[in-house]
Amino acid sequence: MVVRNGRTGGDQTPGVRLRRGWYRMTGDSLTSQAAREELYDIIRGDGSFETKAQAALDIGVRFLSADSGYLARVDAETEYWEILVSTEPFDGEAPTGQEIDFELSYCRRTVDSDEQITLHDAPNQGWADDPAFQAQGLHCYHGTTLIVDGEPYGTVCFVAEDPRGEFSDCESLFAEMIARLLERELERQQHETELTRQANLTTVLNRVLRHNLRNKLSIARGHIQLMADSATESGEIALQSVDTIIELCQKARDLDQIISLETDPEPTDITALVRAVAERVISQHPNTSIEIDQVDSVTVSVLPSFERALLELIENAAKHGGPPSTITVCITEVSDGVEIRVSDDGPGLAPQEAKVLETGSETPLTHGSGLGLWISHWIVTGHGGSIDATVTDAGTTMTISLPQQTESTTDSHQPTLKRAHDQYQAAFEEASDAMVIVDTEGRIIEANPAVADVYGVESQQLLGRPIAEFLPEEFDYEGAWSRFQTKDSEHDTVTIVGGDGVDRRIEYTGTTNIVPGHHLIVGRDISKRTDRGSR
Incomplete structure (x- = not known):
């Protein structure tokens, strides 16, 4: 995708259009059977989603005799449009990650339609005044909506600068086949990502609960030892119970290591x-x-x-x-x-x-x-x-x-x-304490429902936001964050500026790298306790 003067008849107006002709495969047409076989081999093979999508689009370009093909992420509500995968190189790289004005794309019409959009000669099919044709000057466009987990995700499109004959039913069916197969790949990729996230959360909670339990029990054991030294039967019983729980913590750690061990018999x-x-x-x-x-x-x-x-x-x-x-x-x-x-x-x-x-x-x-x-x-x-x-x-x-x-x-x-x-x-x-997991950039990637009582907003509204956003302006966040990442854990108090406009004094415990790159912060509102202490 390149930004330059678009061609609409003899006029030269600023716009965006696809570069022409890079993948025109003259004399290399595919039969529908050969195209399907190639497509299924690609989808069944190994490789990332991007690699498979690129190869699938290449086949589509050849089968539809198009200039270029691309997969775009489209959100009609926010008018967002971005190419994720494309067949068209530009300056040695595919023009992915580029955005244009949503209203200047043919895709805006595709995601609003229940059917495929097929243009073989746009100006002669009543599209001469359409902003997409005015901006890009593309006579041919074949677009299919991608549906992922029941919601519109984007489009699979094939384009050409010059007009051609009408797209056949076979061509449209093949373009839809590409879209449906890529939908399944996207869903599989998203589900794998979610499984990884859940597995990381399980590891996080396992380590945190075990770490905090052991620390608290070690403190309790010191006090109970004093009772046992006084030769009281209850003290000795309590000491034995604590030792048993500490041993269980160690067993849990061992189990964690056994689960993560990967080797061959x-x-x-x-x-x-x-x-x-x-x-x-x-x-x-x-x-x-x-x-x-x-x-x-x-x-x-x-x-x-x-x-x-x-x-x-x-x-x-x-x-x-x-x-x-x-x-x-x-x-x-x-x-x-x-x-x-x-x-x-x-x-x-x-x-x-x-x-x-x-x-x-x-x-x-x-x-x-x-x-x-x-x-x-x-x-x-x-x-x-x-x-x-x-x-x-x-x-x-x-x-x-x-x-x-x-x-x-x-x-x-x-x-x-x-x-x-x-x-x-x-x-x-279900924890009563506010628990958030932040990444190495200090952005919140997981939050439990109890955060609403500390941060003043619901958990879903916290995701993706930097934790620094909820700290006072005078707080030295950069220094505190740098020191925090060099420690295993930290316990302190801090003021949280809530999203509801309420300042709260919280007591927090932070644990770094519970899984690599993920840090846990557990907070509890102690404002009332602080107020009582100041009176």
């Missing part, structure tokens, strides 16, 4: 692996006795994380067996893999824990608190295996059934990922 001697894990457990629990009943050697392809699953199960048996605890690990080679049975002589696994371990799901009446067992379940099911718990008066037996070959770990993780996302999304949405 490797052939592993399961017998040798069990022995190594048993030695680790005995070193930590010297009063534990572990007997291994095994075949000489059995090799199965597993991920490195499988060692962690074994450790969690054997260590759990050591903690809850006895005292002193006696553990038996039996390794049996079966036709399609291996079975590993871990038996202890403890009081037995709680029924609700066994249920969660077997099903990998929770209900309000069946809740699993043993995060180590969750880790084991995640890893083993990720290998295509299963864990069964058998509880008797003599103790508990955990049976791992593992296939000979691990094929995929992705699909089995999806239910857990969705559950994790739903839980953390709910925590974000």
